[in-house]
Amino acid sequence: MKTKHKNDQTGDKGRDRKAKLVVRLFLVLALIGIAYGIYWSLPDKAESAIDEFAETKLIPVVVKSPVLRDFERRLVVQGNLEAAEYAIVSPRIQGTIDAIFVDEGASVVAGETMLFQIDKLNLEKAVTLRRHDLEVAKHAKRERAANLKRVQADFEKTELDYNRYERLFDKEAVTPDAFERQESIYKQAKAMLEHAQALVDLADEQEKQAEVALAMSEKDLDDAVINAPISGKISERLQEPGEMGKPGQPVVRIDNTSVIEASAYLPSQYYSKIIPGETRMNIEVSGIDVGQQVVSYRSPTIDHRLRTFEVKCVLKSPPEGVVPGAMAHIVIVLESRTGLGVPSEAIQERGGRSIVFVVRDGTSHEVSVTKGLETAGWTEILDSDLNEEASVVTMGQQMIDEGIRVSVQKE
Incomplete structure (x- = not known):
């Protein structure tokens, strides 16, 4: 144990x-x-490790050469399309709408296509009545002219008698009473002559008045049927037969769809940059590229409430589907120039500077750049040592630094 x-x-x-x-x-x-x-x-040891790694491991990159291309400063806005020419048609006279001859969507021709008719039967009766009035005035004028001739003859006979009595009175061959009676007859005859002449003048004016009334009634009759003032298509029908029409109250609207205006409102700070006849606009409507147009209009003033102003351009013979009322995607070119550019993704911000990396002899090198305009994924380079022969890193640039060994995978 x-x-x-x-x-x-x-x-x-x-x-x-x-x-x-x-x-x-x-x-x-x-x-x-x-x-x-x-x-x-320790920092120096980490850097040594990176250097040792870089010496043994190549960083894969993709490069692309700078390109000389066009750059633009653009302003993108939404705008509207409207007919450059349109007409809101109302009656010229007041009356019942007898008929409307066109429907919405119908094509019309200026001066030929009838649009609507106003109270034609009553206007025809009015013309007939005015013609009768004119005939009455003409007959009255002839009657008064004949009366003037009769009174003229009576006056001439009375004037002869008066002159004879005057000579006899001077010779004391007739009594004063007899002479005074003859003088009274003469004055009455003269007054009758003046009255007859006044009646003739009145009849003449009445005839003219009847002629004017007839012309006005005929004009009203002509205005009973309204023809299209412009060519285009009926975009709206605002009244129907049987309703009361009057001047200033629209019956139909016509839009000329063959010429369209694209309209947009821009902030006031761009007013001086827009020059009619020079500034360009790129327009797209519902996926349809209308192409590049030139500004045709700049409003003369800036809206003091909204601080905006209107610009327009004219689209002649627009493609199918580009119609008044549609919304337009508008790109206004404020500035355009040609310069050397690189893909925008190649540019990095490091240490408060814009830089790109270029590859020379298999090694990355940092190049400072000054950015300019940017268009379609490319950035203009304003001030640098780059040229069209350089190999600018566009992929993998986040993984490299100055002096790093790289392997170019694709150009």
């Missing part, structure tokens, strides 16, 4: 020594790991 107990004590001591040895080994390894981490956390 004593021998067994002694052996157990010897085994326990051996196990304790082994456990202590394992703990010591673990602590040594931990201290080595901490020291290793501190060592590699």
